[in-house]
Amino acid sequence: MSGDVHSASVARLDFQGGGSEDLRAYSLVSSAFYWPFPFADGDPAEFVHDSRDPRTPDTFEIRPGVTMDYRAWNFCNDDNFARVTADRASHTLTMELIGRDGNPIATKGPYKKPVDMTSRLELAPW
Numbered sequence: 001m002s003g004d005v006h007s008a009s010v011a012r013l014d015f016q017g018g019g020s021e022d023l024r025a026y027s028l029v030s031s032a033f034y035w036p037f038p039f040a041d042g043d044p045a046e047f048v049h050d051s052r053d054p055r056t057p058d059t060f061e062i063r064p065g066v067t068m069d070y071r072a073w074n075f076c077n078d079d080n081f082a083r084v085t086a087d088r089a090s091h092t093l094t095m096e097l098i099g100r101d102g103n104p105i106a107t108k109g110p111y112k113k114p115v116d117m118t119s120r121l122e123l124a125p126w
Contacts, residue, residue, distance in 0.1 A: 001084070003030040006041050008080055008097050010119045011072040018066040026121050028095050030082035044075035074119050078105055093121045 008031040015023040035041075051058035051069045060068045080097045087094070097105040097117045105117045 001028045001030075003032070003082075005029055006032055006035050006077060007044055007047065008074070008076045008082060009047065009072055010074045010095060010121070011070055012121070014069045015062070016067050016069075018063070024124075026093070028082060028084060028093075030097075031076060031078070031080050033081055033100070034079055035077070041077050044077050047075045048073050074117060076105060076117060080105055088126070091123045091125050093123060095119045095121070 007029070009027075009029045011027040011029075013025045013027065015025070049056065049058070050071045051060075052071075058070075062068055074095075074097075076097055078097075079100045083096045083098055085094045085096075086092075095118070099105045
């Protein structure tokens, strides 16, 4: 979990190989609560990426036989904070972006298109 990079986001990192069990990690980023220059950060939709997409492959080799792939989504430059809820029964984390008005963010981007800014992330049972 991190914050204050002027854009909230979620990323999933998948590590494979090396003779051990595969590993999945998540990066949850909450934006700055107040950032008066959102125009300086570009269009959040341009940051979305999937390293396994054949149009834009970007698999990282960590060391011989060990790779990492990632998927990044739910970018939002609006002033916000993130509410993260862990649900032990369903083995999930849910990240919801909350705007300055205290309500969940339901729009983003230059055209303020309606989107679901809630991310439900599957975890290994614990």
